[in-house]
Amino acid sequence: MPRRVHVQTTINGEEIDFLCEPRQSLLEVLRDVLGLTGTKEGCNDGNCGACTVIFDGRIVTACLVLAVEAEGKQITTVEGIAVGRELHPIQQCFLEGAALQCGVCTPGFIVAAKSLLDQDNNPSEDKIRLWLANNLCRCTGYDKIVRSVQAAAERMQEAR
Amino acid sequence: MQWFEYARPGTVGEAVRLLSEHGEKACVLAGGTDILVQLRGGFRTAEWVIDVKEIPALDEIAWDEASGLTIGAAAPCYRIYENEDVKKHYPGLIDAASLIGGTQIQGRASLGGNLCNAAPSADAVPIMIALEASCCIAGPNGERTVAVEDFCTAPGKNVLAAGELLVSLHFPAPKANSGAHYLRFIPRNEMDIAVAGAGVSVVLANGNFASARVALASVAPTPLFVKQAGDALAGQPVNDESIQRAADIAKQAAKPIDDMRGTVRYRKHLCEVLTRRALHVAVERARRNN
Numbered sequence: 001m002p003r004r005v006h007v008q009t010t011i012n013g014e015e016i017d018f019l020c021e022p023r024q025s026l027l028e029v030l031r032d033v034l035g036l037t038g039t040k041e042g043c044n045d046g047n048c049g050a051c052t053v054i055f056d057g058r059i060v061t062a063c064l065v066l067a068v069e070a071e072g073k074q075i076t077t078v079e080g081i082a083v084g085r086e087l088h089p090i091q092q093c094f095l096e097g098a099a100l101q102c103g104v105c106t107p108g109f110i111v112a113a114k115s116l117l118d119q120d121n122n123p124s125e126d127k128i129r130l131w132l133a134n135n136l137c138r139c140t141g142y143d144k145i146v147r148s149v150q151a152a153a154e155r156m157q158e159a160r
Numbered sequence: 161m162q163w164f165e166y167a168r169p170g171t172v173g174e175a176v177r178l179l180s181e182h183g184e185k186a187c188v189l190a191g192g193t194d195i196l197v198q199l200r201g202g203f204r205t206a207e208w209v210i211d212v213k214e215i216p217a218l219d220e221i222a223w224d225e226a227s228g229l230t231i232g233a234a235a236p237c238y239r240i241y242e243n244e245d246v247k248k249h250y251p252g253l254i255d256a257a258s259l260i261g262g263t264q265i266q267g268r269a270s271l272g273g274n275l276c277n278a279a280p281s282a283d284a285v286p287i288m289i290a291l292e293a294s295c296c297i298a299g300p301n302g303e304r305t306v307a308v309e310d311f312c313t314a315p316g317k318n319v320l321a322a323g324e325l326l327v328s329l330h331f332p333a334p335k336a337n338s339g340a341h342y343l344r345f346i347p348r349n350e351m352d353i354a355v356a357g358a359g360v361s362v363v364l365a366n367g368n369f370a371s372a373r374v375a376l377a378s379v380a381p382t383p384l385f386v387k388q389a390g391d392a393l394a395g396q397p398v399n400d401e402s403i404q405r406a407a408d409i410a411k412q413a414a415k416p417i418d419d420m421r422g423t424v425r426y427r428k429h430l431c432e433v434l435t436r437r438a439l440h441v442a443v444e445r446a447r448r449n450n
Contacts, residue, residue, distance in 0.1 A: 023164055025161070025196070071168075133350040133351050
C-alpha cells in the first residue's frame with residue numbers, strides 16, 4: 001500500500017501541512033481532511049466548476065488536482081474570499097441580486113468571479129459569460145449571476 | 161480513486177528513468193484534466209503517476225526569430241495564450257489554446273497532454289499539424305523527433321514507447337505572408353467536444369497560394385492531416401474557387417463515424433464549411449502579415 005505523503009502549502013494565507021494519499025484529490029483533502037467544506041463536489045470530473053479554487057493565481061477545478069500537487073502552492077478557497085466577517089462585494093452582490101437558489105454552485109462562481117475581477121475590474125458581459133463557462137448552475141439561468149458580477153465590479157470600482 | 165504512487169521528477173532524465181523502470185504501470189501527469197478523469201473512472205490503471213510539471217523543459221515557452229517557438233509539453237493553455245510572442249507570431253495557436261474546455265481547464269491543460277491523450281477530437285492538434293509542429297521526445301535511448309501528424313496512432317494511442325516522454329513541441333518560425341486559423345463546431349459556445357474542427361495554414365506569394373496545410377478534428381480515428389487539400393492550393397490564385405476546391409477535398413478525406421454528436425453526413429458537411437471558413441481567415445491574417 002503506498003505511503004501517505006506530507007504536504008506543506010498555503011491556504012487562504014495560512015501556512016498549513018497535511019498528510020494525504022497520492023490518489024486523493026485536492027477537493028477531497030480540502031473537504032475531508034481540512035474541513036474546508038465551502039468548496040463543493042459536483043461532477044468530480046472537471047465539468048461543473050463547483051470545486052473551483054485559485055491555485056497559484058489561476059482558477060482550477062480542485063477535483064482535477066491531486067492534493068500532493070499543492071506542495072508549495074498558494075491556494076484560495078471560498079473561505080478566503082471574505083475579509084473577517086465582512087463579505088466580499090461579490091458575495092454581497094450575489095445575496096442582493098438573488099444570484100443563487102440551492103447554492104451548491106455558488107462557491108465556485110464566487111471564486112471564479114473573484115479571479116476575473118482581480119485581473120479585469122470592468123469586464124464586458126461577454127467576457128464574464130465566457131470566463132464563467134466552466135461553472136454550471138441549474139437553478140438561476142445565469143442572468144442573475146452575471147448581473148451580480150457586473151454589480152460587484154461597479155461597487156469595487158466605486159470603492160477604489 | 162485507485163491506489164497509486166506519485167513521483168515528481170525535476171529533470172527529463174529522472175522522468176525517463178522512472179517511466180522506464182515502471183513501464184506500463186506508469187502514467188504521466190501534466191495538467192491532469194484527462195488522466196485524472198480516466199484514472200478515477202477506471203478507464204486507465206496506473207501504479208505510478210509521474211508528475212512532469214516541475215521539469216523546466218516541459219514548462220518553458222521560448223521564442224526565437226530564427227528557430228521558431230518551443231512550447232514545453234506540460235505548459236498550460238493560459239500561459240500560451242497570454243504569451244506576447246505566441247500572440248504575435250502564432251495567432252492560429254491562440255485560437256485553439258483559448259477554446260479548450262473553460263477557464264479552469266485552461267489553467268491546467270497543456271498542448272502536450274492534448275496530443276498524448278490522442279483523442280480524435282483534440283482541439284490543439286489540427287492547428288499544430290497545420291503549423292508543421294514537431295514533437296521532441298526523450299527516451300532511454302536518447303532523443304527523437306516526430307511530426308505531430310504522425311504522433312497519434314489510434315483513439316487514445318500514440319507513438320510513445322515504454323520509457324519515452326514528450327518533452328516539447330517545436331513550431332518553425334512563420335514564413336513571410338503566412339497565416340493560420342483553427343475553427344471548431346460545437347452546439348454550444350464552450351465546454352464541449354468538437355463535432356468537427358479544421359486547422360489550416362497558408363503561405364501567400366504574389367496573389368497566389370505558395371503552400372497550405374489542412375488538418376481536421378473528430379472525423380477519423382486520429383486527428384487527420386489532409387495533405388492533398390493543402391497541395392491542391394499550392395500555386396493557385398487566392399479566390400473563392402480555389403478555396404472551395406480545397407474544402408471539398410477535405411470533405412472527401414474525412415472518414416467520420418455516426419455518434420451522439422453528429423452523423424457521418426453532417427460531419428463531412430462541417431469539414432467543408434469549416435475548412436473553407438478557416439482558409440478565408442488564414443488568408444486575411446496572411447495579408448495582414450505582409
